[in-house]
Structure formats: structure tokens, C-alpha cells
Amino acid sequence: MRDVALAPAVTPPLTGGLADSVFDRADLDPTLPVLARRAGPPGTGWEEVTAVELRDEVVDLAKGLIAAGISPGHRVALMARTRYEWTVLAHALWAVGAEVVPIHPASARDQVEWILRDAGCVAVVADDEQGVMTVGTVCTRLPRLRHVWQLDAGALADLAERGAIVPYTTVESLRRIVLPDSTAAIVYTSGTSGRPMGCALSHRNLAYPCDTLLAGWAHTAAPPGEQPSVLAFLPLSHVYGIMIMVMCVRGGVLMAHEPEPTGTAFTSALTTFRPTYLYGVPSVFEKLYKTFLRTAQETGRGALFERAAQTAREFATAEERRRLGTGPGPGLELRLQHALYERTVYRRLRAALGGRVVRGTSGGSALDRELCLFFEGIGVFVHDGYGLTESSGGITMQPLGREKSGTVGRPLPGTEIRVADDGEILVRGPSVFQGYISDEQATRVALRGGWLATGDIGRLDGEGYLTITGRKKDVIVTSGGKSVAPALLEQRLRMHPLVHQAVVIGDGRPCVGALITLDPEFLAHWRAALALQGESRETREENALRDELARAVASANSAVSRAESIRVYRVLPEPFAPDNGLLTPSLKLRRDAVVRHYAAEIEAMYQARSRSRPGPPEPAEWDEPDDVFR
Template sequence: MHQSHLSAPPAAPTQGGLADSLREAALSTPDLPQLARRAEGHPGGWIQVTAVELWDEVVDVARGFVRSGIRPGDRVAIMARTRYEWTVLSYALWSVGAEVVPVYPTSSHEQVAWILQDAHCVGVVVEDEQGIMTVGSACAALPFLRHVWQLDTGAMAQLVERGRTIPATAVDSLRRIVLADSTAVVAYTSGTTGQPRGCALSHRSLASPCDTLLEGWRQTAAPPGTQPAVLAFLPFSHAYGLMVQGICLRGGILMGHEPDLREETLSEAMLSFRPTYLYAVPSVFERIYKNFVRASQRAGRGVLFERAVRTAQDFALAEEQQRLGTGPGPGFDLRLQHSLYEKTVYRRLRAALGGRVCGAVSGGSPLNRELALFFAGIGIFVHDGYGLTETSGGITAQPIGREKFGTVGRPLPGTEIQVSDDGEILVWGPSVFQGYINDTAATAASFRGGWLATGDLGRVDSDGYLTITGRKKDIIITSGGKSVAPAALEERLRVHPLIHQAAVVGDNRPCVGALITLDPEFLSHWRAARAKGESPARDAREENELREEVRRAVAAANSTVSRSESIRVFRVLPEPFDLSNGLLTPSLKLRRDAIAQRYAAEIEAMYQTSSRLPREASIGDPSILDDSDNVFR
């Protein structure tokens, strides 16, 4: 069993509740811009909200909750996207000792009914009429539910008006009795199998990773003398999003909200808000990279961009070797070439993100090493980290000045990890959850001798860096007895601009296979670049070229694993894995069981086609589809 931890001291233990830091900021730095609100017609499109203004609004809303009968220990669900009101509501509830139950606004009727019932919620805040209808359809089974507030019909103003008769001192008295070990959030797991379970997270566990990251990493969030700015677009219904909110409000970082994750909207928000730092998941960084590729090809600079990418990666690799003591650093020629591309390419790429981004964090799943090298090479250092709902967010991060791409770094100060003999990652530290509500058996089963068993697989190298290799429950075992972790193959496939998603399959099959979806925007661009009239011959040639391009992507992914682990058969699907079709969890992870069930016929046909091919073809050359099949239209 390999154990790892950092020697640096942890942040000071949290005292009191999460709302305390907001009040302290209002007293010590009242004029510090704390949040930014969207404002149509306002210069720049954003209005800044100071620390004292934010605290006053939180107290006013909290008075409304008190007047509505919300008491310490009551649970109130927030079923909304990442918007300004989410922050005000959560801190207002914490200031009176209530517990927040985050619910994804895209959750189904069954999921919402289960969460509200299991958590015994006395109130729920929804965004719009759709949310009202979803909750309303479940009300008959919710005897504890007393309040439903709708944001788009003025719920915030209604709470403020309702609370006018409650003195602010009442809120202050309630805030003072909130203990650090009181439950602040009941966050439900994504539920890739079975019903979601509610993880009880205390004020202390939520604050701990935030304070530790601020103490050791805050200087990377902005140039000296500049207030860091973060555009929050990750869902606050997820532990990662909650951690981003906590870091910003506990660290005096200006935070803006962007609830709309459509590409054009998010791009506009980046340009107008101009963040200095990004918190995102790998799929966002993959999307940014693919947009860069597509834009360069449309401008006729595809070859130049490819050279600039290789130079950025070579430069970042040489710098990595230098800081880890395994190389001399970039040579003169490489520095010269990198300097040239900095003037002609890299600064334009950063400008597309607002022009001020100097660093980033990636979480949720491991970031591809080549992608991390690319971003570092263009001047955006992405610190990869690891965490889960049961650890209130981050538990590892790349140490400053000793970053090693392709890993998720080392444990945060005060946290320790072990890798058991079967490869499972075990965690101990102040951010570990209190347990699953209403499920003592599951809580007991999740611990081994006081260590949280994460269900994730990984390895720790001789320098203490953790590499995630997959999930225990996701391991594929072929009919030949070979165990394959699908995550690395899927990650490698997604880097290719044409590929949007990939699900590796192969349980009880003779070899590993993959279900692949294509990126619709890049596919359109790819077709447009080859359009030269219409004819059956051109269409057939285009389909053959597309098949060959996907084959090359599969071959590139296979080059990272052993022959027995490589993808031998695959099929391109006509639709993406999505929340709407139930193939993704709300945190955008694959629902593997649902995918296998939905595409059982396609999987069977894929392997049947493979079994009819000569041995050399089925093993050495992955097949995609019979020539008669065409799912690219």
C-alpha cells in the first residue's frame, strides 16, 4: 500500500459556519467587489456588487426565510442553474443554520421526487415554470414540503418583503450558533447505478479545501496587484461548483455567474467578464482546443496552427523536465520559435478567452497530458486536481513549481491518500463527508479503517504524484480475462477534433470495442472544407475519408495502451450521449449501463461483423461499419 501526503502545513481549522467569512469580508473590506451581476445596457455588461452590499442582501433574504419558518437544521433545496441568486440563497440559508440540498435543474420528475423525499426538504427554490411543474407533480409524496419559491416570478423580492418584520439581529443570533461541524449541504451523488445517495457535508469540510487552496495557490489566480476574477459556470449542484463558489467568496476573488453553457453564450461571457482564472472540467478545455483548431482551419492557417501546437507542447515539456530536474529546459532554438508563435498565435488564443486568463484548474476527471502541455505552452497553466462529492471537492492538486502533467498532483496539506493492494484510492482528511443520510450501512461500507474508499483506481509514483486510472465499477473484463480501464482510451479519443464522446465496451467480449459520437460542429466544418459539388462518387469518397479519419483517431488512442487493451472494433453513433436521453449523469459522466442497454443491438452487430472478418482484419484493423451503413448524415 502506497501512502502520499504533502509536508506543507494545512490551513487553519475552520471556526463557525460558511456565512461567517462573508460577514467578516463585509466588515473588513466593505468596498471590495465580491460578485458581478449581468446588466443589460451597462458598460461592459456587468455590475459589481461589493462585500457589504452582498452581505446586506444575504441578511435581508435570510430574514425572509426566518419569517417563513425556516429553522436551524431544516433542509431547503435549490433547483437552479449557476446564477447570482444561487449564491445569495445558499449563504442566506447557511446564516440561519439551514442545510442546502442542491438539485440539478435538468433532473427528472423521479429524481426530484426522490431527493426531496429522501432529504425531507421543507422548501425548494426553482427557476421557472418548468421547475414548478416538476416539483408539483411530486408534491403528493412530499408531506414535509411547505414552501416552493420561483426565482423568475420574484421569489427574492418576496422573501425580502416578507422578512421586513424580522430584525437583522435575529439572523445574527442564528449565525452565531452554527458550528463548523454542522451539516451545511446534502449533495446527492450522480447515481450512475441505483438511486442517488445524499452526502452530508459540514461547514468545515466544505471550507477546508477552499482555505487550503487559497493559502497555497491563490497567487496563481492573477498577476500581482490585480484582483483575481473567476467566471463561474460549473453547476453549483456539484461539489466542484460549490468549491469554486467557496474559494471566490472566502478569498476575495471577484466572481461572475454564467448559467447558459451554450458555446456562443459562454464565449461572449468570457470576452465581456474577462476572467483571470478558469475553473473547468476536461470537456471544456477539449472544446476550447477544438474551437482553436476549427478557427485556424477556417482562416486557412491550419498548418501554421499545428506547428504552433507542437512548439507549445515541446516548450512546456522542456520546462516540465527542467522544474522536475530531469532536463536543462528549452534550448535557444525552441525559445526563439516559441517567442515567434507567442506574437503571432498564442496571444490571439488567450484573447479569445478574454485576454486576461493566466491560469486554470481542471477537475471532475483527469486532463489529457498533451492537452495540458498545449495550454501551458500558450501561457495558461492548468493545474489538474482530483476530488469527489464525498470529499467536498478537491483533495489533490499540482504543487506550485513542481507540476507534473498527466497526474492529478499530490494530496492537499492536511489530507492523506493511500492506494490499496487492489489499486483503489483511499482518502483521509478534514474534507471527508459525514456520511450518507438515511443509509448507515452504505456509510459504514464506504470506509476502511477510518479511510474513505473512493471507488477510484490510481497509482502513486515515487515522488508522491497520483495518477487516476479509472473507476473500479467501470473496469471491463474481456472473455479472455483481460481487465481494461476505459477512461484513458476515452480521454485520448476525445482529444481528436472530430470525436465528441466515446464509450469503451467489451465486458465478456473477445476484444475491446468503442461507441463513438462525432462533434457536429467540427463535422460540419470538416465536410465544408471538402465540399466540391454533389455526386454519388464524391459522397462515397467523403464517407471513406471520414471512416479513415476516425480509424486514425482510434489508432492514436491505441498507441497509449498495450495490444490486448486496444480498441479492435468500433461504431459511430448518430446521436450524442446526453442528459436528455439519459445517457449522461448531471455531472456529465457516462451512464455506462444505460448506454450498453440502449445500444445493445449496435454492440452485438459490431462484434458479429468483427467475427465474420479474417483474423488479421478483425484484430489488426478496427472496423467501423459495414459499407451499407451510413450514420454520418
């Protein structure tokens, strides 16, 4: 068993609740812009909200909540997209000692009912009429629910008006009795297998990783002399989104909200708001890379982009060796090539991100090392961090000047990490949650002598850098007894431009297989670029696609041993999505649901392979991967 811990960061001790940062900032720097909201439809400018303006909105809304009967300890669900009102509401609720219960607005009715009942919510704030209708279908079975407020119907203005008679001193009295160890939020796990569980997170739990990151890394989040800025677009129903929100408000980082995380709205938000720091999940950075590549190919510069991308990775690799003391750094020829592509390629790529991004963080699952190196090489340091709902988000971060791509960094100061004999990562520190509500047995299983059993498997290197290799419950055991962690294979598959999603399977099977979905945007571009003519176009196109996917599988297999490699795969006709129940609202795979949904296809895939290979289906005989198209 291996332990790693860093000395605690020098951060001021927390004396109250999270809402205090709104009031403290307004007293310290009242004119500082802290939030930004759209002045009109996508493509228009942004309207900045100062610290004192935010405080006044929080106070007015807190008074309205008090007038509506919301008291300390009451739980209020926020079932809304990533929007300005979410941040104001959360801090108003914290100001009166209430607890926030985030729910993704796209959650199914049964899941909404489960969370509202399990948490005992007394009120729900919904985005729109659709959300109100969803709650309305289950509210008769929720005896504690007293209020359903709709943001798009002017609920906040109505609450502020209702609270006009409540004196400011009442808000102050309630805010000052909130203690650091009071519960701030009940955040539900993603529910990738079974019902989601409510994690009770205190004000201290949420504040500690944020304050630690601000103390050690905030100065790197913007060019010197500029105020850091962040575009919030991931769901605030997920702890990652909440952590970013809390960190921005506590650190005086200008934050804008974009409820549409993909497509033209997101692109417009990047280029108009122009953040200095970019955060996301691996799929966001994978999509950005594929968009860069597709755009270059469409303009006839695909070969130039690929050469520039390779130079970026080589340059970043040499720089990494230099800062880790294992190499001299980029040589003269590589520096000259990099300087050339800086003028012709890299600055244009950064312009597509708004032109001001200097750093970024990926979380949620492991980010491919080659992708880390690409972004670093074009001038945007993007590295993995690690955390989970039960740890209030952040557990690790890359040490400044000692960043190591392909790892999630080292534990945050004050946090301890231990890797058990079976590879499971255990965590102890101030951010570890209070427990699962209504489930003492699950809490006892998760918290072992003060250590949080994360369910993730990984390894620590000689310098204390942590590498995540997968989830314990996701490990595949083939019929030959080989244990395979699917995460690395899936990550490598997704790096091919045509691959959108990948699920590696093989439990009880003679070999590892994969279910693949294709990226619709890149597929359309790829088809147009083929320019095939004649009656056999469809057949030739399918053969070309088989060749491309064979290359994707071969690339993934190059990262693992022969026994762990993919030997059979199938291309599916539609992506995994929350709508078909194969992704959680936070876009995590529901592996069990995928296997059940495609049980017939999986069986046919393995049967087809067995028929093509007479005799016992021993793994050693499956030399080359077979593909099966629907």
C-alpha cells in the same frame, strides 16, 4: 500499499459556519467587489456587487427565510442554474443554520422526487415555471414540503419584504450557533449507476480544501497586483461548482455567474468578464482546443496553428523537465520558435479567453497530458486536480514550481492518500464527508477505519504524484480475461477534433470496442473543407471520415498494450445527453444505460466482426480495428 501525506497547511481554524465569511469580508473590506452579475443580455457589461452589498442581501433574505419558518437543520433544495441568486441563497440559508440540497434543474421528475423525499426537504427554490411544475407533479407525495419558490417570479424580493419585520439580531443569533461540524449541504452523487446518494458535508468539510487552496495557491490566480476573478459556469448542483463558489466568497475572489456553459453566451462571458482563472471539466478544455483549431482552419491558418500547437507542447515539455530537475529546459531554437508564435498565435488564443487568464484547473475526470502541455505552452497553466463528492471536492493539487502534467498532483496539505493493493485510492482528511444520509450500510462500506474508499483506481509515483487510471466499477474484463480501464482510451479518442464522445466497451467480449459520437460543429466544418464534387461525393466523404476515425483509434491504441486496444467501433447518430438518459445532469456517462440503450448495435458490431473473421474470435486475430457506420 502506499501512503502519501503532506504537512497541514497554516490556515486559521474554523470557528463557525460558511456564512461567516460574507460578514467578515464586509467588516474587513466593505467596498471590495466580490460578485458580478450581468447588467443586461449576453454581450453587455457586468454590474459588480461589493462585500457590504452582498452581506445586506444575505441578511435581508435570511430574515425572509426566518419569517417563512425556515429553522436550523431544515433542508431547502436549490433547483436552479448557475446564477447570482444561487450564491446569495446558499449563504442566507447557512446564516440561519439551514442545509442546502442542490438539485440540477434539468433533473428528471423521478429523480427530483427521490432527492426531495430522501433529504426531507421543507422547501424548494426553482428557476422558473417549468421547475415549479416539475415539483408540482410530485409534491402530493412529499408531506414535509411546505414552500415552492420561483426565482423568475420575484421570490427573493418577496422573501426580503416578508422578513422586514424580523430584527437583525435574530439572524445574528442563529448565525453564531452554527458550528463547523454542523451539516452545510446534502450533495447527491451523480447517480451514474443506481439512485444518487446524499452526501452530508459539514461547514468544515467544505471550508478546509478551499482555505488550504487559498493559502497556498491564491497568489497565482491573477497577474501581480490584480484581484483574482473566476467565471462560474459549471452546475452548482455538483460539488465542484459549490467548491469554487465557497472558495471565491471566502477568498475575496471576484465571481461572475454564467448559466449557459456553452455556445455564444459562454464565449461572450469570457470576453466581457475577462476572468483571471479558468476552471472546468476536461470536455471544456477539449472544446476550447477544437474551437481554436476550427477557427484557424476556417481562416486558412490551420497549418500555422498546428505548428504553433506542437511548439507549445514541446516548449512546455522542456520547461517541465527543467522544473522537475530532469532536463536543461528549452534550447535556443525552441525558445525562438516559441517567441515567434507568442507574437503571432498564442496571445490571440489567450485573447479569446478574455486576455487575462493565467492559470486554470480541470476536474471531474482526467485531462489529457498533451492538452495540459498545449495550454501551458500558450501561457495558461491548466492542470488536473482530483476530488469527489464524498471528499467535498479537492483532494490533490499541483505543487507550485513542481507541476507534472498527466498527473493530478499531490495531496493537499493535511490530506492523506493511500493506494490499496487492488489499486483503489483511499483518502483521509478534514474534507471527508459525514456519511450518506439514510444509508448507514453504504456509509460503513465507504468509510473504512476513517479512510474513504473512493472507488477510483490509480497509482502514486516515487514523488507522491497521483495518476488516476479509472473507476473500479468501469473496468472491463474481456472474454480472454484481460482487464482494461477505459478512461485513457476514451480520453485519447476525444482528442481527435471530429470525436465528441466515446464509450469503450468489451465486458465478456473477445476484444475491446468503442461507441463514438461526432462533434457536430467540427463535422460541419470538416465537410465544408473537403469540397468534394460529383455523384460519388457521399461515398468519398464516408471513406474520408473512416480514415479520420481510423487515425483517432490508432492514436488511442498507441497509449495501451495490444490486448487493451480498440479492435471494433461504431459511430452513433446522436450524442449522449441528459435528455436521453445517457449522461447525468453533471455530464457524466451513465455507462450501464449506454450499454442497455445500444445493446442491439453493440451485438451487431461484434457479430459483423466475427463474420468477417472465420473461426474462433480470438483477440490475437483481430489485427486491425473495424468500423461500423449506422
